[in-house]
Amino acid sequence: MRGPRRLPAEQDPVRPKDSGPVTITVDGESLSGLQGQSIAGVLMGNGRQSWRRSPRTGRPRGVFCGIGVCFDCLLTVNDIPDVRACQRRAGEGDVITTQEASDV
Amino acid sequence: MSEKACQVLIIGGGPAGMSAARAALAGGAQVVLLEAGDALGGQFWRHLPESRKGGEEQVLHHKWRHFNTVQRELRDDPGCEVVLGAHVWAIERPDGGQAPAVHVMVGPPDGADREPRTYLPQSIIFATGGQERTLPFPGWDLPGVYTAGAAQALAKGERVAVGQRVLVAGAGPFLLPVVTSLIRTGATVIGVAEASGWKRLAKGWLSRPWELAATRSKAGELGGYLREMVHHRVPYRAGTTVIAAHGEESVESVTLARLDADWKPVPGTQRRVEVDAVCVSHGFVPRTELALTVGCTVDAHGFVVVDDQQRTSVENVFCAGELTGIGGVDLALAEGEIAGATAAGTQPRASVVKARNVFRAFAERLQTAHGIRPGWQTWPEPGTTLCRCEDVTVGEVREVAAATQARGLRSLKLTTRAGLGPCQGRTCGRNTEEILSSCGLLDPGRTARRPIAIPVRLGELAATTSSQREETP
Numbered sequence A: 001m002r003g004p005r006r007l008p009a010e011q012d013p014v015r016p017k018d019s020g021p022v023t024i025t026v027d028g029e030s031l032s033g034l035q036g037q038s039i040a041g042v043l044m045g046n047g048r049q050s051w052r053r054s055p056r057t058g059r060p061r062g063v064f065c066g067i068g069v070c071f072d073c074l075l076t077v078n079d080i081p082d083v084r085a086c087q088r089r090a091g092e093g094d095v096i097t098t099q100e101a102s103d104v
Numbered sequence B: 001m002s003e004k005a006c007q008v009l010i011i012g013g014g015p016a017g018m019s020a021a022r023a024a025l026a027g028g029a030q031v032v033l034l035e036a037g038d039a040l041g042g043q044f045w046r047h048l049p050e051s052r053k054g055g056e057e058q059v060l061h062h063k064w065r066h067f068n069t070v071q072r073e074l075r076d077d078p079g080c081e082v083v084l085g086a087h088v089w090a091i092e093r094p095d096g097g098q099a100p101a102v103h104v105m106v107g108p109p110d111g112a113d114r115e116p117r118t119y120l121p122q123s124i125i126f127a128t129g130g131q132e133r134t135l136p137f138p139g140w141d142l143p144g145v146y147t148a149g150a151a152q153a154l155a156k157g158e159r160v161a162v163g164q165r166v167l168v169a170g171a172g173p174f175l176l177p178v179v180t181s182l183i184r185t186g187a188t189v190i191g192v193a194e195a196s197g198w199k200r201l202a203k204g205w206l207s208r209p210w211e212l213a214a215t216r217s218k219a220g221e222l223g224g225y226l227r228e229m230v231h232h233r234v235p236y237r238a239g240t241t242v243i244a245a246h247g248e249e250s251v252e253s254v255t256l257a258r259l260d261a262d263w264k265p266v267p268g269t270q271r272r273v274e275v276d277a278v279c280v281s282h283g284f285v286p287r288t289e290l291a292l293t294v295g296c297t298v299d300a301h302g303f304v305v306v307d308d309q310q311r312t313s314v315e316n317v318f319c320a321g322e323l324t325g326i327g328g329v330d331l332a333l334a335e336g337e338i339a340g341a342t343a344a345g346t347q348p349r350a351s352v353v354k355a356r357n358v359f360r361a362f363a364e365r366l367q368t369a370h371g372i373r374p375g376w377q378t379w380p381e382p383g384t385t386l387c388r389c390e391d392v393t394v395g396e397v398r399e400v401a402a403a404t405q406a407r408g409l410r411s412l413k414l415t416t417r418a419g420l421g422p423c424q425g426r427t428c429g430r431n432t433e434e435i436l437s438s439c440g441l442l443d444p445g446r447t448a449r450r451p452i453a454i455p456v457r458l459g460e461l462a463a464t465t466s467s468q469r470e471e472t473p
């Protein structure tokens, strides 16, 4: 196994409370995470590392700074463009479109 | 739009801001604490959201109990208003000694219909913290290359490990807690590469040991991380760094090389290591954009200049924490307390003034042992990305600089577009400045100067002005 992964609660020394699932749609595909996760957290928890392309050379982009500074992680949430995935919490039923999908 | 007067307004809810709020309250002031995120704690005490609250979150934290105590105190104190989701986008300073107007959007990050508010404080304390500086190398923009702070945020705030086989590289003691967090989030850390060599580390950390004895809590914090590394047999290599990352769609391996004292790679020392993620942090830069908009004086390194009471060059404006120099949590807590007490018109405790001075000396050691060396400019190739937002390469910037002899950062920025993307040069600014100054372009303009501190949507701006008009009779 490679890439990002969410630590399953039963193995977690931090013992997080079970907040229940959250389901979002990303480019038509439904992805689930946990209530309280950021959109980037849900994507990465599902193994996704990139969801955007750089403007000139089309290089893949995902999370880089993780703290809202670099704007690498932008995506569209419920028709609002340019939302930082690392900063925005996933809401139940959020409809996400990534630039990767809209470019194709 | 609501306008609200207050005595002390604190911007930033990390260790420095929380400490400032607590001290200002103790001094009898009425306090407003603005935090952009939806929880207090900042990057240092980044934690799980209330709904996933961990029973044992202290395993990822230093001074966790202190955080909880202060958070509770601030919540329970009727003199303190904590505003979460508060994004400060502009500060106006009217002439003639009137209170400055701090414009804030309150709501989810990058939301479209946030609530505009304006605060009119007697004093402002900036505690906006720092961000990491990552130096460019071939492949540094591949997915799978993260800042060390991203690895921390995902581990502490999400319980997501950025990879399974992770290398941590860069400079400074702040790499060590990243190792601990990664291990406790289920990742294997295959090593730590520290750019500074043993000689320099010894000079920074082993000279005048009696001074370090005073920073016992710091030593305890770092000692804990070191024990964890030894326990998990994580190799620590000094004088070594990542000079390239390889892969198609994401990182598959990195090239490590030994560095000389100037951080130039030593020929013949390169080797490839397989990884699925690498966390890189070469240092920190202060997040000064708001402090700059009100005119605070900064030093040659871009840190805000403060006096012994944490006062800036601007009347009734204070700064605390990483804005004034990179020194870690203990320094941030001490500076916050001094700023808060002074802003409330009281005397800070003598013991905390002493603590600040001790931890300032620690910050100097940090610079001696780990400060960025100019040899990094030999890592990037001409085709290496410099500005991630606008896809500008190191080679393009050097060429344009040489060809146009463009004087001044701004005209050069317009020609190359470096630093003009959505991040407004936050990520590449320092690196661009250093490359340009070595091309003979010395520009006093710091890339941190921006009229609007965070992106605001046009609709939100329009809403602000129309509601203002309605209020005017």
Ligand code: FES
Binding pocket: A062, A063, A064, A065, A066, A067, A068, A069, A070, A071, A072, A073, A074, A084, A085, A086, A087
């Ligand atoms: S990862 Fe940098 S802004 Fe989200």
